Amino acid sequence: MEKVKLTAKDYKTKIPIVWCPGCGDFGVLSAIHQAVADLQIPPEKLGVVSGIGCSSRIAGYINAYGFNAIHGRPLPIATGAKVANPELTMLVAGGDGDGYSIGTNHFVHTIRRNPDLTYIVMDNRIYGLTKGQVSPTTPTGDVTKTTPLGNPERPLNPLALALELGATYIAQGFSGNVKHLKELIKEGIQHKGFALINVLSPCVTFRGKQEYDYVRDHGVYLDDVDHDPSDWNAAHEVTQWMLTKNQVPLGVIYKVEGKKTLADEINEVQEKARAKKIYKDVRELIEQFR
Ligand SMILES: Cc1ncc(C[n+]2csc(CCOP(=O)(O)OP(=O)(O)O)c2C)c(N)n1
Numbered sequence: 001m002e003k004v005k006l007t008a009k010d011y012k013t014k015i016p017i018v019w020c021p022g023c024g025d026f027g028v029l030s031a032i033h034q035a036v037a038d039l040q041i042p043p044e045k046l047g048v049v050s051g052i053g054c055s056s057r058i059a060g061y062i063n064a065y066g067f068n069a070i071h072g073r074p075l076p077i078a079t080g081a082k083v084a085n086p087e088l089t090m091l092v093a094g095g096d097g098d099g100y101s102i103g104t105n106h107f108v109h110t111i112r113r114n115p116d117l118t119y120i121v122m123d124n125r126i127y128g129l130t131k132g133q134v135s136p137t138t139p140t141g142d143v144t145k146t147t148p149l150g151n152p153e154r155p156l157n158p159l160a161l162a163l164e165l166g167a168t169y170i171a172q173g174f175s176g177n178v179k180h181l182k183e184l185i186k187e188g189i190q191h192k193g194f195a196l197i198n199v200l201s202p203c204v205t206f207r208g209k210q211e212y213d214y215v216r217d218h219g220v221y222l223d224d225v226d227h228d229p230s231d232w233n234a235a236h237e238v239t240q241w242m243l244t245k246n247q248v249p250l251g252v253i254y255k256v257e258g259k260k261t262l263a264d265e266i267n268e269v270q271e272k273a274r275a276k277k278i279y280k281d282v283r284e285l286i287e288q289f290r
């Protein structure tokens with residue numbers, strides 16, 4: 001029998017979408033629907049884990065195994081799901097607050113382990129769900145509900161942090177360019193190892209529509225300039241553009257293939273353990289702790 005071709009529509013759910021009109025997250029959702037359809041990943045082979053926030057509602061809007069984790073914890077949960085069922089394509093999605101504030105420790109240690117996950121962060125540079133508090137990526141000086149006289153802190157640079165920690169795929173997208181973002185997501189999914197896709201995804205309610213203009217005016221597509229994503233030093237320079245040149249890099253910033261993933265490491269340990277025959281079975285191991 002001929003296989004039915006999946007389309008973006010097959011990944012939509014009936015859950016009403018409650019984002020504000022104009023929210024950047026609509027673009028991200030559309031890019032994900034199209035990316036998984038292009039790759040023909042059946043919904044039963046797809047997992048989406050999110051955290052808490054407006055952006056994290058996205059898990060409910062994708063026809064797949066979905067899990068709304070607690071705030072800041074989608075990465076360890078997705079890592080566990082991937083280890084338990086390596087056949088699942090695992091997407092992790094959330095906001096800048098979820099991933100780069102309360103979830104920073106998981107961000108750091110997940111990258112160290114290089115699990116085969118695609119992490120899509122909807123970076124709107126604000127806490128949207130809780131009504132407009134300063135976030136770790138809010139620019140210095142910006143007025144928010146919790147910084148009425150301007151944000152006194154320097155923003156975190158997730159791209160540079162991920163690069164320093166050894167992430168094997170780092171990209172930045174824009175929810176105002178769904179076609180481009182879709183390709184970044186497809187490439188992230190096809191990459192073996194941890195893929196970070198930071199998406200500038202404006203919160204029109206708490207930061208205003210001009211966030212779209214900011215990315216349009218300052219965005220530089222890496223495909224249009226001579227950037228080699230396999231060159232770590234060149235990638236490092238690109239991660240600094242927002243600070244050094246007031247430019248927003250868009251595209252694949254860094255990519256290295258062939259690095260061991262968490263699954264490779266687990267398989268190696270299991271093989272070593274079997275070869276050494278240290279224990280006859282798990283009961284012998286447990287006995288040691290009595
Ligand atoms: C442990 C815990 N602390 C605080 C909160 C409240 N809270 C919910 S969402 C959120 C921030 C979300 O910001 P972000 O991840 O950037 O998502 P956005 O709404 O901007 O998409 C906070 C502080 C919570 N739910 N759980």
Ligand code: SF4
Pocket residue numbers: 018019020022023024025054055124128129202203204205206
């Ligand atoms: S508050 Fe901001 S982030 Fe949340 S749905 Fe509205 S526009 Fe989007």
Ligand SMILES: [Mg+2]
Pocket residue numbers: 053095096097122123124125126127128135
């Ligand atoms: Mg946010």
